[in-house]
Amino acid sequence: MRFPLFLLPLLLVLLCVIPGFAQTYAVNGIISSTDNGEPLAGATVSVPALQAGSLTNEKGAYTLQLPAGTHTLQVSYLGYQPISRSIRVSNSGTTINLALQPVSSQLQEVEVETNTLRQKLNDTRMSVEKLSSREAKLLPALFGEIDLIKTLQLKPGVQSGGEGSSGLYVRGGGPDQNLVLLDGAVIYNPSHLFGFFSVFNPDAVKSVELYKGGFPAQFGGRLSSVLDVDMNEGNNESIHTSGGLGLISSRLTVEGPVIKDKATFTISGRRTYVDVFTRQINKWSEGKEDYNPIPDYYFYDLNGKFTYKLGANDQLYLSGYYGRDFFNFDNNGFKFGFNWGNTMAALRWRHKYNPRLYANTTLSATSYQYTIKNEFDVFSLDLTSAIRDYSLKTDYDLFVDGGHSIRFGAMATYHGFTVGKLNTYNGDSLTIGAGSNYKAAEFGVYAADDYQVNARLSLNYGLRLSGFGNSGKVYMGLEPRASAKYNLSETVSLKGSFASMMQYIHLVSNSGASLPTDIWYPSTRYVKPQRSQQVALGVSKLFGNGRFLLTNEVYYKWMHRQIDFRNGANLFLNDSLESEFLFGKGRSYGNEVYLEKTKGKTTGWIGYTLSWTERKFDMEDNTEDINGGNWFPARYDRRHDLNVVVLHKLSKRLSLTGVFVFSTGDAYSMPVARFAFQDVEGEDAAVVPIYLRRNGFRQVSYHRLDLGAVLKLRPKHGEADLTFSVYNAYNRRNPYFVYIEQRKDEGDGRILGFQAKQVSLFPVVPSVTYNFKF
Structure with missing residues (x-):
């Protein structure tokens, strides 16, 4: 049995011609941080008067459909100062790029929540599991050894290699079919103790993303999954x-x-x-x-x-x-x-x-x-x-x-x-x-x-x-x-x-x-x-x-x-x-x-x-x-x-x-x-x-x-x-x-x-x- 690949472009075309909202025009742009220019994923962009809103994707990009005229655009992101901006929407579309200022460093630790359920709902990517070390530390662990990969094994479509093993078997693939990246570099054997624990120290890890399907084009070299691990960058205020x-x-x-x-x-x-x-x-x-x-x-x-x-x-x-x-x-x-x-x-x-x-x-x-x-x-x-x-x-x-x-x-x-x-x-x-x-x-x-x-x-x-x-x-x-x-x-x-x-x-x-x-x-x-x-x-x-x-x-x-x-x-x-x-x-x-x-x-x-x-x-x-x-x-x-x-x-x-x-x-x-x-x-x-x-x-x-x-x-x-x-x-x-x-x-x-x-x-x-x- 083979999937009729010729139907895929047809499917995308059909989706494209589905009518949007009548008499509205596209407003799009990028939301980033003034601190380092990094795009902010999960920022809220809205026009409250029209009850219209959107969340930025992983690249900080957003799109709203608004009628022509003048509107008040509001942008907010946890850990940053919200802003409000008056914008003019014309029938040719409008591009608005904005940068948010981080909140005062006098505040205590701020928990920036980017993995919201609404963001998952609106994310174009599918078959993606995201995990933070904070979440993994809350779950019971073998010998008390916190393990990010074992936490991912609790997600659907991901199986372990056996009792206590930290191996990943994703949607029918073997352990060699997982691309494991640590800050963009390949890790070939992500296991300690003959596979019972992973090599990732939870205190050194900021976040983990596991792609089970719908792989972005920048990833290659493996068949079944991509495990993308980002390390913590260090506190910039004090030791x-x-x-x-x-x-x-x-x-x-x-x-x-x-x-x-x-x-x-x-x-x-x-x-x-x-x-x-x-x-x-x-x-x-x-x-x-x-x-x-x-x-x-x-x-x-x-x-x-x-x-x-x-x-x-x-x-x-x-x-x-x-x-x-x-x-x-x-x-x-x-x-x-x-x-x-x-x-x-x-x-x-x-x-x-x-x-x-x-x-x-x-x-x-x-x-x-x-x-x-x-x-x-x-x-x-x-x-x-x-x-x-x-x-x-x-x-x-x-x-x-x-x-x-x-x-x-x-x-x-x-x-x-x-x-x-x-x-x-x-x-x-x-x-x-x-x-x-x-x-x-x-x-x-x-x-x-x-x-x-x-x-x-x-x-x-x-x-x-x-x-x-x-x-x-x-x-x-x-x-x-x-x-x-x-x-x-x-x-x-x-x-x-x-x-x-x-x-x-x-x-x-x-x-x-x-x-x-x-x-x-x-x-x-x-x-x-x-x-x-x-x-x-x-x-x-x-x-x-x-x-x-x-x-x-x-x-x-x-x-x-x-x-x-x-x-x-x-x-x-x-x-x-x-x-x-x-x-x-x-x-x-x-x-x-x-x-x-x-x-x-x-x-x-x-x-x-x-x-x-x-x-x-x-x-x-x-x-x-x-x-x-x-x-x-x-x-x-x-x-x-x-x-x-x-x-x-x-x-x-x-x-x-x-x-x-x-x-x-x-x-x-x-x-x-x-x-x-x-x-x-x-x-x-x-x-x-x-x-x-x-x-x-x-x-x-x-x-x-x-x-x-x-x-x-x-x-x-x-x-x-x-x-x-x-x-x-x-x-x-x-x-x-x-x-x-x-x-x-x-x-x-x-x-x-x-x-x-x-x-x-x-x-x-x-x-x-x-x-x-x-």
């Missing part, structure tokens, strides 16, 4: 310190001005300290009979950002991230070491040519690598894989009369791949050296227009041209994008989107979860780029005097050149890894229902997803097939996914939170029978499992309840609170994985049969975290 002490980690952030009203900084650090206790236990137990040492594990990360105002029209932003995980084991001369992590640096220059034209130029370097080291006596082994990027990109924002906000730009990235580099040593002598190195280049150019046709209709359409070159082979592709929003009334909007995406690098993994040992692999002559098309339609309804927003979205996604592995594939120490690949198709479709409340003492959301995710690998594209060439469910195919989040402010000092999660169990492969044969020597029978279908079985359904409470304290200086969490409150033994255990005769050891056993990971886990700010 502030904040942090938290938890069960397994502590964090500390310092921010403030370097030069008042000109330069600011913020530095955040976080470290786990379980290793401090395990080392002491090992020390106390050393020398005891039958003693096995506890492995040593810890992680840390550092975030930093520096901003500098060069002048009225220029600003510099320097961002950095460094994070590492360490796992070590040492026992009786055998040493095993494993470390992995990300490094990122980005320098951005923002330039204002005039009130209509802005440019952002970013130079970034990012890397991810892991290293495994084994030592036994005089023998040692090192295994390393890595990917390193150097990128340059420029984005322009141009605001044009008539309701057009145009964005265009270009990017270029140099990729360096180290795939499975192995060195073995006997003493100081190298005995074996293996592995592959690749160098590749990727580029993209794009242009897009966010067009507010009238007060009811807005369009966003664009085109991206991307390319990738490696060892003389060049791939190129066109990626059209389009989305539309039409307001049926002040409280009801219809939205639709289409996006085509290309992905030139691939994650090689023999596991359904994203692990540190996964290998990034480039497109080559044999391995072609992945491609997807996604179409989505939705309706949004605002009710309860603007306190509730109900949305319903349906989507269908086609995925091409998906990668899997032959049965018995060798993924390590293989210089011809491409020979182990199989290529196939994928499809994902479903319905997402979302109810959200953001105002009042009780807030939260309910999200439900009904979806199907399938793969197909047949003889048409390969020398062998999977599952007989038939469609089969992906491991993360889950028919039902329900999330309920409730936050209740009991008093000024005490807030209660609750999260309930239910989902269909993961699909997995299980042998349906076993064949036993015995050799002529009379040894034990060899047993060979027989598999009929890939992922033909289901784990039992997953569900749990998390509870939390936040108690604000009254310190002499600053702010503080105690956050209590209970993860898995009713102690549900959810499956982590299933394995097969042999049942043997106690007398002669003969195999009597086999039994499936479930392994559960987390029982009820209470925790407490002390947070402070001064």
Whole structure:
């Protein structure tokens, strides 16, 4: 089944010809800040006498339909001085650009609310989830470790990789199909502790946006989602310190001005300290009979950002991230070491040519690598894989009369791949050296227009041209994008989107979860780029005097050149890894229902997803097939996914939170029978499992309840609170994985049969975290 793409332009044309309001003319413009010239998203622009109003989009643009004549235009934005301006509207249309003055710095902290339900209703973009670190800090967390990505897993269309995992599986895509950006630079492995926590320190993050569909043209390189993370820029008035002490980690952030009203900084650090206790236990137990040492594990990360105002029209932003995980084991001369992590640096220059034209130029370097080291006596082994990027990109924002906000730009990235580099040593002598190195280049150019046709209709359409070159082979592709929003009334909007995406690098993994040992692999002559098309339609309804927003979205996604592995594939120490690949198709479709409340003492959301995710690998594209060439469910195919989040402010000092999660169990492969044969020597029978279908079985359904409470304290200086969490409150033994255990005769050891056993990971886990700010 293929979506009739030729109908898409027809749909947009039909929307365009829907009549607007009679005898009215367009008034449009840009609302920005006098402080730094940044556009203000979510500002209210209205003419109260006519009961006409609008909210600015993410670029600060607005459009009103007003009759000809003189009117009083009012503009307001939380944290800024409101203004009132008399305007003259003619039959040729009018452009009014205004700048708002920030409120006095003598005020205490001002909470600027930009993520309102009405703004979501009027946003042209669809399938977008926005989250602030303030919201994430209110929810109960595993071991008290606040995690922005796990909070996003509670949104419809977003699934986790398993119990406690911070992996993202968005609308049927795998973990390698998510583009993760930190201040515009790519982060390749956004996980700590083998995927249980994300690399994003909540104190260092200002906001997170997750695009599930309707991707803007400036994003490319992945199929399923874009996770865009912005770091805090630092307080420009005075030095502030904040942090938290938890069960397994502590964090500390310092921010403030370097030069008042000109330069600011913020530095955040976080470290786990379980290793401090395990080392002491090992020390106390050393020398005891039958003693096995506890492995040593810890992680840390550092975030930093520096901003500098060069002048009225220029600003510099320097961002950095460094994070590492360490796992070590040492026992009786055998040493095993494993470390992995990300490094990122980005320098951005923002330039204002005039009130209509802005440019952002970013130079970034990012890397991810892991290293495994084994030592036994005089023998040692090192295994390393890595990917390193150097990128340059420029984005322009141009605001044009008539309701057009145009964005265009270009990017270029140099990729360096180290795939499975192995060195073995006997003493100081190298005995074996293996592995592959690749160098590749990727580029993209794009242009897009966010067009507010009238007060009811807005369009966003664009085109991206991307390319990738490696060892003389060049791939190129066109990626059209389009989305539309039409307001049926002040409280009801219809939205639709289409996006085509290309992905030139691939994650090689023999596991359904994203692990540190996964290998990034480039497109080559044999391995072609992945491609997807996604179409989505939705309706949004605002009710309860603007306190509730109900949305319903349906989507269908086609995925091409998906990668899997032959049965018995060798993924390590293989210089011809491409020979182990199989290529196939994928499809994902479903319905997402979302109810959200953001105002009042009780807030939260309910999200439900009904979806199907399938793969197909047949003889048409390969020398062998999977599952007989038939469609089969992906491991993360889950028919039902329900999330309920409730936050209740009991008093000024005490807030209660609750999260309930239910989902269909993961699909997995299980042998349906076993064949036993015995050799002529009379040894034990060899047993060979027989598999009929890939992922033909289901784990039992997953569900749990998390509870939390936040108690604000009254310190002499600053702010503080105690956050209590209970993860898995009713102690549900959810499956982590299933394995097969042999049942043997106690007398002669003969195999009597086999039994499936479930392994559960987390029982009820209470925790407490002390947070402070001064």
